[in-house]
Amino acid sequence: MSAKDRINGEFEVPAELSDRRLDQAVAELMPDHSRSRIQGWIKAGDLTVNGEARKPRDKVMLGDIITVNAEPEVQVTWEAESIELDIVYEDEHVLVINKPAGLVVHPAAGHAAGTLVNALLHHAPEVDKLPRAGIVHRLDKDTSGLMVVARSLIAHTSLVDQLQTRTMGREYDAVMVGTITGGGVVDAPIGRHPTQRKKMAVVRDGKPAVTHYRLVERFPAHTHVRCKLESGRTHQIRVHMAHIRHALVGDPVYGGRMQLPKGCTPELKEVLRQFHRQALHARQLTLVHPATDEEMTWEAPLPADMLELLEALRAHARAQESL
Template identity: 50%
Template sequence: MALPHTPDSNPIDYIDEEDFIALEIPENVSGERLDKYLGGALPDYSRNRLKAWVEAGAVTVDGKVTKARHLLRGGESIKVFPQEMPEQFAFAPENIPLDVVYEDDTLIVINKPAGLVVHPAAGNWTGTLLNGLLFHYPELKHLPRAGIVHRLDKDTSGLMVVARTDLAQTSLVRQLQERTVGRRYLAWVWGEAPSQGKVLATVGRDQRDRLKMAAGSPQGKPAATLFRRLAKGEFMGAPLALLECRLETGRTHQIRVHLESLGFPLLGDPVYRKRTPGAAKCLPFERQALHAYALSLQHPSTSTVLTWFRLPPQDLHDLLPLIAMSEDDLPKESTLLASLQNDQHQ
């Protein structure tokens, strides 16, 4: 059963709600432009920077992305997600190769390689998927975040969808909010994982390390991850498993945090590894072994349900013989559709 949607759910799937500035607009500012009001309310930031954040989709008014010239009526709630980036570089087009799985006039589906950051942020102002999208699809400069509606971690590979129109972006964000977008991941984990399970635990910032997330955080947001075991393996006597994970929510680092909380950290994870066995030090794999292999959604224009499938990249294929697994253990595209349809009836 999916978690209930709450009215304050973040409309921007990948931005952490912990990192925003909240403003309640007085009634007496009716008719004032959004960018002008922000300049007066947040004097620590330049007006050019605030305007760039608005145009980049990092400011919401009553939960909706809008334009800098938007006229306030008074009484709204504003959230500002500080980007702390040099805008002239962060949103510049760059000729970055993209593995395009599907495209039409409405949306684009990308198979993201491990190592590619999705959105500019501290330490990665350039060389991101967003920069590549702006080069190959210049019209995306008119959309918040260049049409990006969700993200994968830098070292997670796999399928992502990008909107090409305002209507498509609105539709995809709504589908993410309503949790009707089907997202399947392959995760290789340490430990004797059960045949199936479900993790229900909030995910929020780790109070001891703000660079990490934590399961069960009192300040966290509800999160649910379902998983089933596809295969067992081992490395230097340490047991491990291949899991298929299905998200009912899309919190930052959700799969990595949830599985580690059960005692099943991902192979190669450089952050969530408290419970990794000693054998992990000898495994020649240096990123979290996580791949978004299936994506299913309703096409914003035709309402047709579309599904895409991509097997893991070469580094994960090369890992299989080292951990007593083979390509026969990977899911087959022929069985995926029936599984997705079964999910929709649960």
């Protein structure tokens, strides 16, 4: 491999990243590369600070010079597959998808095929020329709702910028365990769980994360809320709601054991037992079109499983009121 084929870069640490972990700071400076990949560069000595090798957890300071000279990640060839997509909007620059629960976004170990990316390569082959096949933000496998995909380099650049500057509006419907009296804000940094590496958690040295939530409908032991994101951290709403002791219904990772409300009807008990995914749906997406500068908004109605859950909760509430 020639020198020109390697990843080369030099960055001066800005004030806002001073006193952050080295791997976290580089992840902010080089958002197209994963944290694990960056940690690999640091450990291999391919990423230095002021010309010296460091550890991923070492802190960087204002004015430090970070230098990268590393081999690029091996590009995996993803196959196009004829998978039906629920397309809400499309033009030559953007594609807005209503993703069903259960659909994985990116091919990965254990999910090499049958993903949203495989479907996109079949429907819009041009995304193969874009970073991550045009995917600029993700939804968890079992979260349903709206996603925007870039179909052109202009769109990719614009959408990434809108996400980073927090000008892209994303609103979610969620059903949480427990009741609240009103809305609120969770402002708590999120990072990898200190002992369970497949989980995220609120941690002191995590990335800044802010979730706004408001009350939609309250039931005897559950609450339907709408959440708006200022940031887009992995599992953000799920982690934040669990952090305030209101984990989402059905969440297999952050929800703990299923809780049945007092006087639970047989119908509600059955619905709760059969609800095997987090009750989370990306209902609304607002962005500025990359080519026209027009502000555009799309909405996706609640899927059948969440409608059934809400109706069962309403029926239980009516039964409780009649006692």
